[in-house]
Amino acid sequence: MAAMIRKVGVIGSGQMGNGIAHVTALAGFDVVLNDVSADQLNAAIATINANLSRQVAKKIITDGDREKALTRISQTETLDGLADCDLVIETAVEKEDVKRKIFHDLCAVLKPEAIVASNTSSISITRLAASTDRPEKFIGIHFMNPVPLMELVELIRGIATGDATFDAAKEFVAKLGKQIAVSEDFPAFIVNRILLPMINEAIYTLYEGVGNVEAIDAAMRLGAHHPMGPLELADFIGLDTCLSIMQVLHEGLADSKYRPCPLLVKYVEAGWLGRKSQRGFYDYRGEKPVPTR
Ligand SMILES: CC(=O)CC(=O)SCCNC(=O)CCNC(=O)[C@H](O)C(C)(C)COP(=O)(O)OP(=O)(O)OC[C@H]1O[C@@H](n2cnc3c(N)ncnc32)[C@H](O)[C@@H]1OP(=O)(O)O
Ligand SMILES: NC(=O)C1=CN([C@@H]2O[C@H](COP(=O)(O)OP(=O)(O)OC[C@H]3O[C@@H](n4cnc5c(N)ncnc54)[C@H](OP(=O)(O)O)[C@@H]3O)[C@@H](O)[C@H]2O)C=CC1
Structure with a gap:
């Protein structure tokens, strides 16, 4: 059975992080958004609000949906703030050393049963998984930009990714209303x-x-x-x-x-x-x- 995901952490609040937080909160999950600076986090919340408002104007969602989604998103400047998340999606810069350090520090505080994912555009999921304490609970969940508008998410299993992790990721992506394409773990995947x-x-x-x-x-x-x-x-x-x-x-x-x-x-x-x-x-x-x- 797939693990139950209720609370989702998002590390990095740039253009992808704010898009992932946006669609995840809109789908009813609690979201904790993390970045290294408070300014970046505040800018991300303002962008999410503007993009939700654009969807209200286009009658894709109601103003009530916008308000509810915003109340589901909280912010943290430390990885400790993600400790009780069921799934954490890393979407910081596309630099392997930065991502490895994040995973190392995250796993020290994150509950052991939580799933860890990377939104990397290209880097080996197997290699990133090896920098964690839980390669069987690690997976690539690769969103497309702009996240609220693009239908596809690529799912990439590392060599050690367990079936339960894959099933939970698949179920999570379906709840966001996105389609999946499964890619093998080769440089830059399919797209x-x-x-x-x-x-x-x-x-x-x-x-x-x-x-x-x-x-x-x-x-x-x-x-x-x-x-x-x-x-x-x-x-x-x-x-x-x-x-x-x-x-x-x-x-x-x-x-x-x-x-x-x-x-x-x-x-x-x-x-x-x-x-x-x-x-x-x-x-x-x-x-x-x-x-x-
Ligand atoms: C690099 C990777 O790892 C993988 C990737 O993601 S590769 C990139 C994949 N994405 C693409 O190829 C996108 C190609 N472009 C498109 O499909 C279209 O131009 C588009 C969907 C981005 C916009 O379509 P459009 O019909 O012009 O929509 P429109 O509503 O007029 O949007 C225009 C603008 O709103 C943005 N936008 C619209 N609604 C949005 C929303 N809800 N949330 C976020 N951004 C939104 C668009 O990005 C664009 O930005 P600006 O305002 O800054 O100009
Ligand atoms: N752009 C795209 O079209 C797509 C990108 N991706 C992938 O998503 C990831 C993010 O890309 P994108 O959002 O475009 O990049 P951005 O540059 O817009 O955002 C990256 C964010 O991560 C923050 N950050 C950097 N280091 C850390 C850290 N140690 N902890 C927490 N946050 C950190 C940055 O803060 P600061 O600015 O202060 O350094 C910035 O806010 C990359 O891996 C990229 O390859 C995937 C699909 C599409």
Whole structure:
């Protein structure tokens, strides 16, 4: 029988953390949102409120649903605040050393029967599980961005993930109203194994001068009916996250076809991380996004 999940911890309150907290609270779970700074937590709650209000305006939920969801979310700046959660989903930055340290510190305080999950975009679930005291209770639950709008969640089992953990994760995702795709534990799983090389190739197309930012995005939006152009999408995901995923693919599969484009590296080194830093392939500081190339 799948373990009963009532209270869910979310570590990292960036764009994915606030989206996961949003859909989890809306589905009736109690949520404890964690981050390293109070400012980040307050910003996340404000974003959740704004996105819930957008759903009220579109008549997807009622104002009562919005209010109830907000009251189910509490905040904590320490991992101790997650001790009695039944499931904890880690969604901090895409850096393996940061995630490993979080899992090490979390397991020291978390109740032994709790399930631990990572929302990693690319990193080995088996390797992350090995940094915990409970590899059989560890799983990849990979949401898509923006979480409230995207239907899919990938489930990834590590080598030691138990059936009860998989069943509980599957049941949890179903309660959020999302569909699952099960992926084996290989670098970047399914969606990002396919999507990120396409985005990286779009950046090479820019780097080699085949087209400018507007031409490349228009080509894929209008010529392939993608909802966003690949450079707009890269800015939306975060260029630091895109680079980390390409590095995991390049190192994990040892194939030069996954080499991160030097222009992507340069943007990240400049701190131009896309929307979250207000500048990437577009500059978002004015009224309308303006291409930076
Ligand atoms: C990197 C990984 O590990 C995995 C991934 O997630 S890869 C990324 C996967 N996601 C995609 O490919 C998304 C592609 N884009 C799309 O599908 C669509 O453009 C979209 C769903 C994002 C928006 O569709 P749309 O019809 O334009 O919706 P619309 O209501 O006009 O939304 C526009 C805006 O609202 C956001 N939005 C709308 N409702 C929202 C909600 N309830 N919560 C959060 N954001 C919301 C959109 O992101 C967008 O942001 P801005 O306001 O900052 O411009
Ligand atoms: N962006 C996307 O489209 C998707 C991303 N993901 C994955 O989700 C994860 C988060 O990505 P995303 O939300 O975009 O990233 P963001 O940069 O928006 O948010 C990351 C958050 O984690 C916080 N953080 C950093 N270190 C810690 C820590 N030790 N403890 C708690 N919080 C911490 C950051 O705080 P601070 O800013 O103060 O450092 C920040 O608030 C990554 O693993 C990413 O690969 C998965 C699917 C889609």
